[in-house]
Amino acid sequence: xxxxxxxxxxxxxxxxxxxxxxxxxxxxxxxxxxxxxxxxxxxxxxxx
Numbered sequence: 850x851x852x853x854x855x856x857x858x859x860x861x862x863x864x865x866x867x868x869x870x871x872x873x874x875x876x877x878x879x880x881x882x883x884x885x886x887x888x889x890x891x892x893x894x895x896x897x
Contacts, residue, residue: 852887853880866892 850857850866856877858867873881885893 850884853877853884856881857884 850859856868856870856873858869859865860867870877881893881895885895
């Protein structure tokens, strides 16, 4: 979430990360890749 705040948010009650944009524009691709690389649960997959 911290690597791509425009793409992800976090619920206050349980800390679960929520996807905000399912198809980000090209200007957000680097942010999405950074988030996927940094995700400790490996829960983010990038499909191009």
